[in-house]
Amino acid sequence: MSSLALSFMLLLVVLVTATISGVFGMAGGLMLMGALTLAIPVSAAMVTHGAVQFVSNGWRAVLHRQHINWRIIVMYGAGSAIAAAILALVTYEPTKAWVFLLLGLVPGLAWIPKGRFNLDAAKPSHAIACGLTVTGLNVIAGVSGPLLDVFFVRTALTRHQIVATKAATQAFSHTVKMVFYGAPLLGMANTGMPAWWFFAIAAPLAMIGAWLGGKVLDRMSDVNFLKWTKWLVTAIGAVYLIQAAILFAG
Numbered sequence: 001m002s003s004l005a006l007s008f009m010l011l012l013v014v015l016v017t018a019t020i021s022g023v024f025g026m027a028g029g030l031m032l033m034g035a036l037t038l039a040i041p042v043s044a045a046m047v048t049h050g051a052v053q054f055v056s057n058g059w060r061a062v063l064h065r066q067h068i069n070w071r072i073i074v075m076y077g078a079g080s081a082i083a084a085a086i087l088a089l090v091t092y093e094p095t096k097a098w099v100f101l102l103l104g105l106v107p108g109l110a111w112i113p114k115g116r117f118n119l120d121a122a123k124p125s126h127a128i129a130c131g132l133t134v135t136g137l138n139v140i141a142g143v144s145g146p147l148l149d150v151f152f153v154r155t156a157l158t159r160h161q162i163v164a165t166k167a168a169t170q171a172f173s174h175t176v177k178m179v180f181y182g183a184p185l186l187g188m189a190n191t192g193m194p195a196w197w198f199f200a201i202a203a204p205l206a207m208i209g210a211w212l213g214g215k216v217l218d219r220m221s222d223v224n225f226l227k228w229t230k231w232l233v234t235a236i237g238a239v240y241l242i243q244a245a246i247l248f249a250g
Contacts, residue, residue, distance in 0.1 A: 022213015079131020107237030
């Protein structure tokens with residue numbers, strides 16, 4: 001497949017996954033990370049994913065800004081800053097096989113018995129812990145939606161508040177990821193990154209997807225929202241585990 005055809009295929013993936021994220025708040029990012037990892041080098045995939053998801057999550061947060069819990073955002077940002085400071089001290093260069101393995105394992109967090117934990121992002125200390133752990137996982141695995149969900153499932157927030165607040169928190173995590181993987185690429189002749197026009201087109205597509213997803217979210221009940229999210233990310237994770245096994249075997 002030519003690089004031009006690959007770019008246009010990935011742009012279609014951006015639109016579809018942004019729409020899915022607009023509905024469920026996390027599954028789209030998981031799908032996009034897998035597609036990018038399969039198509040381009042890992043570091044380039046991490047930076048590209050971070051950029052697209054920053055726009056997608058940022059615009060989703062803007063669309064639902066009246067539902068954002070800003071107290072959670074402030075505390076999450078503090079935890080994310082701590083994670084960034086720790087990550088600045090380490091070097092981490094995962095292979096494609098390792099990334100797919102982590103992408104396959106992360107959805108398992110959605111099945112953690114929530115009754116055994118008393119995690120609630122509405123509590124300041126829990127929000128800080130959320131920012132620290134979710135940002136760290138986002139850099140290591142590329143995605144962190146299922147872990148983020150663990151901190152929100154026990155809150156008294158509505159589905160709109162959950163999607164809006166989670167979208168705003170992810171802006172921090174994706175920024176840290178872009179800097180972590182993007183800094184070493186500066187000055188390199190061949191980074192493996194898509195052309196500049198890819199991002200110019202991907203940004204409005206991500207915004208359109210967030211808008212479309214919001215329309216679907218308006219028609220979904222809170223019960224169905226939680227049920228479908230868990231099963232969707234689990235199915236995606238199973239596919240990634242198979243891909244990881246193929247890569248490790250090869």
